[in-house]
Amino acid sequence: MSERTIQVDYVARVEGEGALQVRLRDEEIEEIQLRLFEPPRFFEALLSGRRYQEAPDITARICGICPVAYQMSACHAMEKALGIRVEGPIRDLRRLLYCGEWIESHALHIHLLHLPDFLGVPDAIALAKEHPAEVKRGLELKRLGNDLMRALGGREIHPINVRVGGFYRVPSREELAPLLPRLEQAREQAEAMVRFLSGLRFPDIQEEYEFVALRHSEEYPMNEGEVVSSTGIRIPQERFEEVFEEVQVPYSNAYHVVHKGRGSYLTGPMARYALNHDRLTPRARALASEIGLGPQERNPYRSILIRAIEVLFACEESLAILRRYRPPAAAWVEPPHAIAPEVTCAITEAPRGMLYHRYRIAPDGTIVNARIVAPTTQNQKRIEDDLTQVVRAGLHLPDAELAASCERAIRNHDPCISCATHFLDFRVERLPR
Amino acid sequence: MTRTASVLVVGVGNEHRGDDALGLEVARALVRRVPSSVKVVEAGDDLTELLDLWQDVDLAIVVDTFRSEGTAGEIVRWAGPALDNIASQGPLSTHGLSLPQALALGRTLEKVPRQLVVYGIRGSDFRIGRPIAAEVARALPEVEQRILTEISNLGRDVHLLEGGR
Structure with a gap:
């Protein structure tokens, strides 16, 4: 034996x-x-007894790579409970902040974590020896993502400028102006990156995924939208727990999340793309088509291409936001004193997929309990x-x-x-x- | 032509990981004592940032805690060829770049300062939520002083250099 x-x-x-x-x-x-x-459950326990205003900053600490996602899901959940809607320039700035996080996270993963796999090198350092221009370009894109987060969030890791209702302080047009030429350059760099990546050799496999992502009536989804899936689900965010459930597995601290009665599913860039391809900017959609990406992609190795398309999209979206930006009269929408529903939830699209927050809040604004379902858990x-x-x-x-x-x-x-x-x-x- | 040497000090660490916070503490102590022309930065665990900070810098001093066999609190200075010793050591971090990785990548992409000095303080306890151990914290005043001396020596050298031009 x-x-x-x-x-x-x-x-x-x-x-x-x-x-x-x-x-x-x-x-x-x-x-x-x-x-x-x-152990993300510790955060859920930490939140109980805290004021609802603290949730964005406490949950941002769960992850150094996607703190914006945690802040956004927390803010949206609280704003639903308060009955306020954030519109106009503040909504735009949130989207711009999220673009920064997508660019930063995707550029990091593409160049330092994922790309070595396709070029037969052990790590980013070996990669930089063979492809210095590509790695430099990747780091510049990542840097731009960081700078967007710094400009809006006060700093790039665990931003401190986000609050329920908006921001503590909003930037002037002049403060954001230097980002415009950089984003124009980044858009070109992103296109070049997509073309470079499209020349990689990919293992030829197709997986049968059930894709699940947000879908918005007009936009490629970040902060808002219904939950849709490639098997035909279309539900408001409030029904997430009716359709998807967390199950404990004895060997992992993270829960598994499954589509009830069905099984595993995939959230993240491949799912977003498959379910929202028509919401990309024309340029991103055209380039996706040029490099041979169909309306959906089922080869997980080719997810690197979709992340790259999303970087291009985020650069274009950022440019559009910056060009139309006029600072709002107030940096935040003042929350009313009354909290309406006891239970509130929100989902936003983190770089890695849907991030679900649900809170039970007492009438005085104290968080009774919290539930957080991260994309990787799903x-x-x-x-x-x-x-x-x-x-x-x-x-x-x-x-x-x-x-x-x-x-x-x-x-x-x-x-x-x-x-x-x-x-x-x-x-x-x-x-x- | 005279010009002021550009000097950068980076304290590296994680606030919440015991001895690892010492690099940050050194930066905080130095920011009050260095000339105003010296840039002092605290850095977390994604050190790709270093590559940008290092651009066009005459002298960069990086302070970090490290783990190896030996006495906790011991101070090690690496510069010049000795930097190879840290560039080649240890397993790779996954959240962005570690210091050795940033150094290796910076060299490959020619994004390193003209002169780089790394001060390492040997730590022993990197557990989450722990304070900096007393024997490690004790290294702070000496590291701080050595870095100040390093900066003032550079000032003198630069002055001499400029006087000779």
Whole structure:
């Protein structure tokens, strides 16, 4: 009887801490477990007893890569409870802030985390030796995303200028003016990036995803929209928990979220694109078509192209917002004193997908309890399903190669397993019958 | 022509990870004591920022805590060829770039300062929510003083250099 266990430490280029265990018995997959150690539930507990105004800043701390998403979902949820709507320039500035986060997050993932997989190099440093111009361009795009976040949020990591109802302070046109020429340049850079990436070689696979994303009547979705899916779901955000449920799995600190009675689904850039392709700017849509992206894409490796298209979109959207921007009379909509519904929720589109916040609020404005469902929690089950395909197709491979294939499959979905110790522990067990 | 040397000090760390916060504390202590022309920055765990900060800088001093076998609180200075020692060590971080990665990437893309000095303080406890250990915190005044000396020496060198032109 033979038994082999292979462990690879320090699987890099995933945000956060996790482990993957693959158990094979007689070359059949017995179990695939993607374990996430991140404890977001602590944040939910932290929120109870706090004032509703504190939620945007407390939840922003959940993630250093997508703090804006947490602030936006929290703000929208609270504003629904307060019965206020944020319109005009303040709404625009929020969208601009979100564009900054998308550009920053996608540019980071594309160039430093994902691209090495396609060019046969171990990391971004090796990549920079072979493709310095592309890496420089990627870092410049990332920098621009950071600068947008800094201009509106006060700083790029954990912005401090966002509040329920709007911002503490809004910038003048003059303050934002230097960003215009940079965004014009970034739009060209983004196009060049998309074209460069379209020349990569992609493994030829197609997955059967159920895509789930927001959809808005006019815009490519960020802050608002209904929840729609490629299987025909179309529901208001308030019904999210009726259709999707969190289930506990014993091996992971993160919950799995499944479509009730159906199973795993995918949220994030591929889902957004598939369900909102017609809402992209004409230029982004035309370029997507030029590089051979159809109205939807089911090859997870090609998600790098969709992220790049979304960077181009975010640059164009930012330009449009900056050009029409006139500072509002007030930086925020003053919240009324009365809190109407006890339970409120909101979903916005984080770079990695839908971020759901639900709060129960007491009449005096105290948060009674909170529930936060992050995009990676929703995608975790689906990533395991992708891994099942990868392992099944790669059973003949030596363990090290199989491990590398699994890492790539995980990175396709840019999971953000936010935490502070950085490694994915990888283990393949081959057991006899 | 005379010009003022551009000097940058970067304190690197995570506020909430025990000894890792010391780099930030050094930056906070120095910001009150350096000449106004010296830029002092606190940096978190995505150090791609360093590549931009380093552009067109004459001297950059980076302070960070590190982990290795040895006495906690020990101060190590790396400059010149010795920087290779940190550039090649340790596993890779995943949230953006670590200091060794930023250095390696900066060198590859030619985005490094004219002169780079790294002060490392050996830490021992990087657990979330821990305070900086006393034996590590004790290194702060010495690191602070050495960096101030480094900056004032550069000022003298620059002055001499300019006088000779």
